[in-house]
Amino acid sequence: MQTPLAFMLSSLNSTLSAILKSGDAYLDPGSGSFILQLLIASLVGAAFIIKTYWRRINTFFRQRFNKDQNEEEE
Amino acid sequence: MIKEENGLPSQPDGASFRDPCGYIFSFEGVLYRQINKRYKSQYEFLIESGLYDALIKKGYLIPHKEVDITPSDPTIAYKVIQPDPIFFISYPYEWCFSQLKDAALLTLEIQKLALEFGMTLKDSSAYNIQFHHARPILIDTLSFDNYHEGEPWIAYRQFCQHFLAPLALMAYRDVRLNQLLRVYIDGIPLDLASKQLPFRSRLRFPLLLHIHIHAASQKRYASQQVKTSRKMSKNELLGLIDSLESAVKGLKWSPHDTEWAEYYDDHNYSPEGLKHKSQLVSDFLDTVNPVSVWDLGANTGYFSRLSSARGTATISFDVDFGAVEQNYLSCRSQHEETLLPLYLDLTNPSPGIGWRNHERMSLIERGPTDAILALALIHHLAISNNVPLNNVATFLREICSWLVIEFIPKTDSQVQRLLASREDIFSNYTIEHFENDFSRVFKIHRKEKITESERFLYLMEGL
Numbered sequence: 001m002q003t004p005l006a007f008m009l010s011s012l013n014s015t016l017s018a019i020l021k022s023g024d025a026y027l028d029p030g031s032g033s034f035i036l037q038l039l040i041a042s043l044v045g046a047a048f049i050i051k052t053y054w055r056r057i058n059t060f061f062r063q064r065f066n067k068d069q070n071e072e073e074e
Numbered sequence: 075m076i077k078e079e080n081g082l083p084s085q086p087d088g089a090s091f092r093d094p095c096g097y098i099f100s101f102e103g104v105l106y107r108q109i110n111k112r113y114k115s116q117y118e119f120l121i122e123s124g125l126y127d128a129l130i131k132k133g134y135l136i137p138h139k140e141v142d143i144t145p146s147d148p149t150i151a152y153k154v155i156q157p158d159p160i161f162f163i164s165y166p167y168e169w170c171f172s173q174l175k176d177a178a179l180l181t182l183e184i185q186k187l188a189l190e191f192g193m194t195l196k197d198s199s200a201y202n203i204q205f206h207h208a209r210p211i212l213i214d215t216l217s218f219d220n221y222h223e224g225e226p227w228i229a230y231r232q233f234c235q236h237f238l239a240p241l242a243l244m245a246y247r248d249v250r251l252n253q254l255l256r257v258y259i260d261g262i263p264l265d266l267a268s269k270q271l272p273f274r275s276r277l278r279f280p281l282l283l284h285i286h287i288h289a290a291s292q293k294r295y296a297s298q299q300v301k302t303s304r305k306m307s308k309n310e311l312l313g314l315i316d317s318l319e320s321a322v323k324g325l326k327w328s329p330h331d332t333e334w335a336e337y338y339d340d341h342n343y344s345p346e347g348l349k350h351k352s353q354l355v356s357d358f359l360d361t362v363n364p365v366s367v368w369d370l371g372a373n374t375g376y377f378s379r380l381s382s383a384r385g386t387a388t389i390s391f392d393v394d395f396g397a398v399e400q401n402y403l404s405c406r407s408q409h410e411e412t413l414l415p416l417y418l419d420l421t422n423p424s425p426g427i428g429w430r431n432h433e434r435m436s437l438i439e440r441g442p443t444d445a446i447l448a449l450a451l452i453h454h455l456a457i458s459n460n461v462p463l464n465n466v467a468t469f470l471r472e473i474c475s476w477l478v479i480e481f482i483p484k485t486d487s488q489v490q491r492l493l494a495s496r497e498d499i500f501s502n503y504t505i506e507h508f509e510n511d512f513s514r515v516f517k518i519h520r521k522e523k524i525t526e527s528e529r530f531l532y533l534m535e536g537l
Contacts, residue, residue, distance in 0.1 A: 032292035033231035038302065039291075040283050040317065041226065041310035048313030 091429070095216045099146040107138070108145045109153045113216055116193075117153070120218050125191035129212070134184050136160070136206065136213045158206075160213065161366065161387040161414075165434050166200040166236070167255040168416045168424060170398040171244050171327040172406070174252065177203040177210045178237035178322045182315055184212055185227070189308065189315075194221040198229035200236040200261070201434070207411040224305035227314060234284050235261025238321055242285060243267055245325040246275050249395045259428045264289035280321030329396025342488055342527060350525035355447065355478060356380050358520065358533040362476045364444035370420055371451040375401040375413065381447070382413035389443075391418035420451075421459045438473060445476035449531075453482045456503055457492045463502060464511040471515040477534040481508050486528055505530065 087105075090097040095113035099106055109117050120126050129135035138157040145151030166174055177200055185195045195217050202214040219228075227233075236255075239262040243251040247270055254262050268289040275281045306314075343351065355377055359367075364386055369378040372390035374397050382388040390413060392398050401415035418424070423437035448470065455461045461469075470477055482489055484503060493500075509518065516534035523530055 032295035033234075033288060034226060035295055035302070036283075036288050036291035037226045037230045037314065038304050038306055041306045041314045043283075044313035044317045045307060045310030046313075048316050049309055051316070 093216060097146075101143070101146075104156065105159065106141065106143070106146075107155050107157060107215060108147065108151050109155065109216065110150045111152045112150075114152045116219055117216070119220060120193065120215075123191045123193065125188060125193055125218070128187060128191065129184065132183075132187070133207075133209065134180060134187070134212055135215065136204075136211055138215060155215065157213065157215065160204050160206050162389055163435065163440060164205060164414065164416050165255075165424065166240070167253055168418060169205075169252070170395055170402050170415070170417060171241070171249055171252075172399060172402055173205065173210070173415075174200070174237065174241055174244070175322060175325065176406075178233075178241060179319065180210045180212070181233065181237065182319050182322070185229075185315055186312070188218055189221060189312065192221050193218045194225070194227065195219075195229050198233040198236060200255075205414050208405050208409055208413065223308050225311075226306045227311060230314070231264075231288075232261060233318060234264060234288060237261075238281075238284055238318065239264055239267035241322060241325045242271055242275060242281055245327045246271050249327055256424070256427065259433065264292060278321075278324060280317050280324065284318060284321055327399075329399045342486060342529075343524075344526040347524055347526040351449075351480075351529075351531065352377070352380060354522050354524070354531045355449070358478045358531075359384060359386070359445070361519075361533065362445050364476060366443045367445045367447060368441075368443045368474070369447040369449075370418075371449070371454065372401070372415070372447070373397045374404070375415060377447055377449055378413060378415075379410070381445075382410055385412055388413050390415040391420070393417070393419045420455065421461075441473040443474050445478065446470060446474040448477065448479040450480055450482060450488070452479065452508070453486075453489045453492060453503075457489065457496075457500055462511075463508055464514065467512045467515050471536050475536045477516055477532070477536070479512070479532050479534065480524075481505055481530045481532065483528050 087098040087100065090099075094110065095116070096107055096109040099108060126135070130137050136157045138155040141154050141156045143154055145154050166177070169177070180203060181195070181198050185198070188194055196219040197214075197217055199214075202212055202217060203210050204213050205211070235258075240252050240255055243254070243262065251270070254266075258266075264285055268286045271281070271285065276286055359381055364381075367378070367381040367386050367388045369375070369381065369388060369390050372378045372392050373394070374392075375390040378388050378390035378401075390398075390401055392401070392415070395417060398415045398417045401413075404410075405413050405415055418437065424434075426432060426436040426439060427434045452463075452466065455466050456463055470479075483505060484490070484493070484498075484500075512518070512532075512534060515537055517537055518532055518534050520533040521530055522532075
């Protein structure tokens with residue numbers, strides 16, 4: 001039976017292969033770091049956008065809430 | 075070409091030969107950085123884009139001024155700049171956990187700021203960071219390149235090897251594993267880090283990605299030519315930096331049960347004795363008024379602070395990571411700008427490493443210092459490490475002009491503790507031999523008995 005790590009690595013391998021298409025520019029042979037970086041970036045990029053928007057929404061409501069509270073106190 | 079007074083051309087610094095964009099050289103004792111013509115457009119963009127000012131305002135980059143001196147090599151030179159001096163160059167294998175972590179976080183902050191201004195860090199070497207005024211700072215002004223959307227971060231692998239891998243090993247396995255950086259000058263190989271880290275480190279998603287899968291990917295593509303036209307958007311790049319930041323922030327280490335963590339509660343001084351010793355050290359420092367002090371065996375820096383509080387640039391060296399960690403955290407929280415805590419095993423001090431043994435300087439090459447504090451130290455060198463007293467004297471003379479040293483006699487319980495587990499072959503460990511051996515290379519100016527103890531404090535000047 002495959003361990004979760006082995007499963008993850010084999011999925012990673014298929015995803016990496018999908019990223020690497022034929023007919024594109026050559027990379028250095030020792031370019032595992034480069035390829036992985038592309039994969040990770042596509043994984044975390046979307047999460048980062050959501051995180052950034054969430055922070056903005058959070059800040060907006062917090063400022064709004066504080067403003068309302070200050071007005072009530074006055 | 076600039077020539078030193080001895081007629082020899084000014085040579086690039088031993089660590090500054092890889093970057094074709096420029097290099098550090100010294101002339102008449104001052105360090106300069108030559109910027110080569112090939113870096114002209116990047117340098118101009120760094121200044122004109124406002125990135126340089128933003129970095130200086132935040133204290134992230136060492137400030138410099140452009141100077142009108144003949145470059146070291148005029149045929150390829152564009153400009154010469156003079157960076158503000160750093161009082162002591164230290165290396166990542168001399169830093170405690172929090173120092174390496176702060177340096178890592180600074181590197182990521184700089185990369186985020188650079189991207190805002192259309193630039194990117196082209197390398198992320200831990201050696202480009204130094205500690206200046208109690209905080210990390212980037213010293214390589216030529217580390218920036220123009221950012222073109224779609225490009226990945228070229229310094230990603232280096233960041234993982236120089237920062238993430240050693241921090242993870244220190245946090246998960248043993249804090250002493252940062253000493254691997256002394257062997258692997260370009261950072262810890264990720265396959266080695268991955269093998270050494272425990273399985274539970276794989277349960278942390280950023281470490282799983284940036285160390286374990288990264289190592290597997292390096293292995294998988296090590297001997298293959300691969301092709302891709304895949305681009306990385308700026309948001310993806312920011313996501314990558316954010317993920318590295320989470321990985322670093324999630325790593326924690328705190329000193330507990332280390333060798334000297336409780337030393338100040340476990341010494342041989344009465345409150346009066348400690349007060350008297352502090353007073354004597356302060357008096358001696360007032361007499362010498364040194365520009366720089368190295369406190370060897372400083373523990374958490376109690377006596378170092380008698381020097382740094384006077385405004386003297388002081389390095390607080392200790393062999394215990396817990397002590398250095400505590401010292402650094404206190405230094406950082408109190409903004410003690412003239413104090414730098416560092417890890418040092420005095421019985422095996424940092425050697426010259428890297429290309430031609432010149433890339434990173436040995437401890438001795440970074441000296442001498444004006445004055446040394448060697449308090450409660452001599453018995454560790456002479457008895458624990460079997461170094462003859464005359465040899466200790468010669469070494470200390472090599473690295474300082476003034477010496478404040480404490481002699482601890484055999485009858486002292488701290489020495490008895492060291493002798494408990496070994497045969498007493500130290501018949502020459504007496505105050506008479508100590509004074510004789512040290513008098514060969516130092517002149518003894520003062521000798522004071524510390525109140526309510528059997529210990530003596532000396533002020534000596536190099537002959």
